[in-house]
Amino acid sequence: ALASYGGDTSDVLVATKGGHLRPGDGSWTLDGSPKYLAEAAEASLKRLGVEAIGLYQFHRPDPKTPYEDSIGAIRDLLDAGKIRMAGISNANPAQIKQAQEILGGRLVSVQNQFSPKFRSSEPELELCDELGIAFLPWSPLGGITSASELGAKYPAFQTLAAELGVSPQKLTLAWMLAKS
Known part of the structure; x- marks a missing residue:
């Protein structure tokens, strides 16, 4: 699905994530609750001025929220037409399989860190290849300070x-x- 997005070279796939926050003090926090993910998607829709987000990804598992609840919220956004495609980030092979099941086979992408320095996501990359899911490496060149x-x-x-x-x-x- 991700590879066949659009059809015209002027089409742009807008991708964003929800569930990982920057409260303003330099820290990172997590909120994978279904309520927050729905609110974050609505806020993104409004800021982007679109009816549906092209690709919406769950940013990072939240230990305070069952993974299936977070992915269920992404499924609900997909079913409601608020997002066109669903993805996950920072996931292990079991979570990829679980998300694929919860999303009814509609998981289109997994975005994990992967680079010459950080190769521990090879099992996830191989699983995505096997399942026909796009693997999107973050920091593929080692990060902005190392590229x-x-x-x-x-x-x-x-x-x-x-x-x-x-x-x-x-x-x-x-x-x-x-x-x-």
Whole structure:
């Protein structure tokens, strides 16, 4: 579903998340409650000025809320037409399977951290590939402060990139695409 979104090159897929908050003091907090997720989606709809969000993702499991309740709220937004596609983020393989079941096979994306430095999400990437779900790596080049140092930190990427006449960053993205 994610790969076939739109049809015209002028179409833009708007993606946003709910459930991870920045209260203003520099900290991060979680609220995966169905009430909050519905409120956050409504606020995003209003701010974006759209009738439906293209891709809405549950940002991060909240230990205070059962995962199935959070995903149930995403399902309800999907059923109500407030979001066109549903995704999750920071999920493990069991949560991916659970979300796919709760969403009735309509899970289109999983966004987990993945980069040459952070490869522990390979099982999730492989499961997404097997299930036909888009895997969206966050910080694929190692984060905003590390992206320019990718070749220096990972000499194999630098060496191969130089042989191919591309940047280590391009090589890294090609490596990720080749994985799934």
